[in-house]
Amino acid sequence: MNLTTRCCVVGGGPGGMMLGFLLARAGLDVTVLEKHADFLRDFRGDTIHPSTLTVMHELGYFEEFRPLLQNEITTLDVVLGDRRITPVDFSTLPPPVKFLGLMPQWDFLDFMAEKARAFAGFRLLMRTEATGLVTDGDRVTGVAASGPDGPVTIGCDLVVGADGRDSVVRREAGLTVHDRGVPIDVLWFRLDKPDPEPPPTLAYVARGEFVLTIDRGAYYQGGMLIPKGSLEQVRAQGLSRLHDRLVAAAPALDGCVDTLQDWDQVKLLTVQVNHLTSWHRPGVLCIGDAAHAMSPAGGVGVNYAVQDAIAAARILAEPLRSGSVTRDVLASVQRRRAWPARAVQRAQVATHRVIARPGGGDVPDLALRVEALIEPVLQRLVARLVGIGLRPEHVR
Numbered sequence: 001m002n003l004t005t006r007c008c009v010v011g012g013g014p015g016g017m018m019l020g021f022l023l024a025r026a027g028l029d030v031t032v033l034e035k036h037a038d039f040l041r042d043f044r045g046d047t048i049h050p051s052t053l054t055v056m057h058e059l060g061y062f063e064e065f066r067p068l069l070q071n072e073i074t075t076l077d078v079v080l081g082d083r084r085i086t087p088v089d090f091s092t093l094p095p096p097v098k099f100l101g102l103m104p105q106w107d108f109l110d111f112m113a114e115k116a117r118a119f120a121g122f123r124l125l126m127r128t129e130a131t132g133l134v135t136d137g138d139r140v141t142g143v144a145a146s147g148p149d150g151p152v153t154i155g156c157d158l159v160v161g162a163d164g165r166d167s168v169v170r171r172e173a174g175l176t177v178h179d180r181g182v183p184i185d186v187l188w189f190r191l192d193k194p195d196p197e198p199p200p201t202l203a204y205v206a207r208g209e210f211v212l213t214i215d216r217g218a219y220y221q222g223g224m225l226i227p228k229g230s231l232e233q234v235r236a237q238g239l240s241r242l243h244d245r246l247v248a249a250a251p252a253l254d255g256c257v258d259t260l261q262d263w264d265q266v267k268l269l270t271v272q273v274n275h276l277t278s279w280h281r282p283g284v285l286c287i288g289d290a291a292h293a294m295s296p297a298g299g300v301g302v303n304y305a306v307q308d309a310i311a312a313a314r315i316l317a318e319p320l321r322s323g324s325v326t327r328d329v330l331a332s333v334q335r336r337r338a339w340p341a342r343a344v345q346r347a348q349v350a351t352h353r354v355i356a357r358p359g360g361g362d363v364p365d366l367a368l369r370v371e372a373l374i375e376p377v378l379q380r381l382v383a384r385l386v387g388i389g390l391r392p393e394h395v396r
Contacts, residue, residue, distance in 0.1 A: 031154055
């Protein structure tokens with residue numbers, strides 16, 4: 001099968017779906033490729049930050065979107081040893097949104113797909129996986145893919161790689177990846193809530209462990225940091241040892257760790273922090289994790305991918321309409337979005353070196369006393385950095 005389109009977006013994640021939607025909304029012909037048959041994957045980035053919720057306001061979808069949220073979080077608590085602190089207070093943000101939302105990513109993607117289908121120029125090809133790029137000299141002119149009915153070739157003016165940290169597009173385009181490196185991986189799992197339920201707590205840091213308990217309404221999305229590459233060693237110690245380590249850091253979980261009865265319930269997130277030195281070459285552009293893979297620290301990766309998509313749609317719409325997507329146009333997307341992404345990555349790497357690491361968490365008492373003195377300032381600053389981010393993007 002051979003198709004043509006103005007823009008082919010590879011990857012139906014948050015960045016890819018938002019870009020496809022916005023380009024179709026601008027009256028352009030756009031095709032989004034998603035290699036899976038549906039969006040049902042667990043333990044993906046499920047935080048919807050105030051910056052993304054503000055975009056839903058600007059699009060006029062907020063009241064329809066809000067009931068899909070599992071939970072609305074105003075403050076984030078962290079327990080360091082036996083001391084509870086509140087470093088983030090989203091209620092200090094400017095209107096219209098003063099909270100962080102939690103939503104299964106598949107609900108977000110289904111919502112955006114439904115809205116995008118209202119535009120005649122939008123096409124979503126499920127079960128269609130990019131396998132290579134079509135080129136004419138140095139310029140990329142399309143995508144070679146495998147679909148449910150066999151090979152597919154999509155000719156286009158621009159290919160956008162929104163296919164994540166293992167991007168086929170960036171690999172086939174020969175774009176150079178700079179790896180900043182972090183010494184951790186994360187174990188993800190679901191935990192029933194204990195009875196009695198403790199106050200909502202993002203993380204427990206104690207006794208050399210860093211344990212996450214993200215409140216998903218009826219359950220916790222739990223996590224534990226481990227040294228990179230140590231999964232087999234952790235598994236060899238047995239589930240009972242994992243239970244003991246979780247409870248050592250977070251005694252409140254003592255009544256619920258036996259939720260984990262099998263290693264099949266535990267998923268590994270291999271943490272990467274990297275970026276492309278150049279996000280583009282003639283006919284191709286990468287955004288989101290394909291351009292700058294982020295750590296789960298702060299949970300901002302999804303929202304920065306959405307911000308990339310908004311900026312890309314604004315910058316690319318007219319050049320795509322006129323058929324004049326030059327290298328300078330593509331470079332302007334990178335100039336707009338690379339600085340905020342790199343700044344967040346530097347903060348994430350510093351966080352992993354200081355506290356968010358296995359064996360970390362021995363925070364000096366002096367640091368806690370200083371934190372108590374500046375807590376109101378810290379709450380506002382971190383809420384702004386996490387909730388809105390650097391150089392937030394808006395839709396017209």
